[in-house]
Amino acid sequence: MRREASMTQPIELILLRQWSTYQAIPVWLMDAEGDLLFYNEAAEAVLGLRYVEAGVIHANDLAELFQTTALDGSAVPTEELPVVIALTQRIPAHGELRIKTADGAGRHLHITAFPVEGLSERHLGAVAMFWEEPIP
């Protein structure tokens, strides 16, 4: 059975987007290529970007927009980031990181990410949830 180029997102991602709009915690929704398809209102506040203005953010642009380091400021290998682990290894992951967001603010975040494994054995992407720790 062939799968053709689709305009509509898979129903699993559509439902996750709808779920995320009812969450008070920040949520990212990424597709299998690592593009940031959607982030909810709570995530807008943390990331310093409005979804209606920025829209989809491609994977290549994410690292530039959100500079990520360990809490001590040291570099974190890309493959060790929770969202990357969820996308590439297809397992849940958790991390505590510092990010510098698009609006220039520094934030201390706890991040939990998990893969989205759809019906018919389709790897569809990942969800990341954030908890912000106040920086003293």
Added chain:
Amino acid sequence: MRIELSGTRGSLAAAGPGTVGYGGDTASILVTAEGRSIVLDAGSGIRRLGDVVAGQDRVDVLLTHLHMDHIQGLGFFGPMFDPSIEVHVWGPGSPKFSLEQLLSRYLSPPLFPVHVRELSSVVLHDTDPGSFELGPVTVTTDYVCHPGATLGYRLSVNGTSMAYLPDHEPALGVEHFPEQPEWTSGFDLMAGVDVLIHDAQYTDDEYAERQGWGHSTFDQALDVAELCEVGSLVTFHHDPGHDDGMLDEIAAAIATHPLPFEFVPGRAGTVIDV
């Protein structure tokens, strides 16, 4: 392409004097194109279609999902017991069970006297999102918004097309429906079809009490038809509590508004040539 509505009711068969006009049988329609017969869903409406396809050597039955109102007629579809007709049944499995295992829960004792494996001319196909050919007909299918694994179908042949989403709640959780196409369940299946057969089970008041049950209102069906720029919309999966009088009133109210597509209230026995 010819489309014949046999069963138009949703949830539960509702035979009686109040439902003669729209029909009391649950979901089943027949699509014929260039000598090929394809049945969409196997609600109680499929029973009479057995006579219609008698004499053919093959019939394909496409199941959207395995809720009872979509499979309860399968055991009463004559070709299932006729070894001279190949019956190919397509439908979704689940992450843990095949279509055969799931259908066997109904088509086996004590719920049914015959086990599906005893029907030698029946071939079951676990169906995933994608496209496949049935003779000249291209079938495209994808998961859509309804509780449990549920497929919608688009059938295309010779430049004509129809889509069938009898159980569909694309408005679930959407603050401002309809959403843009990318985020609307089933959009690819429905976009630009000549005929869309779509769930319209509830009134607005009923929907307020039944969000998440997997169905649409009449207004949502109209909205999605407009978004998808279809040629005509057939309202379908009528609530068993809606009698002919109520459905006529709703249809008359809809008909007073200018619509960018043809509106066809789904009545059993209706034949649509595309």
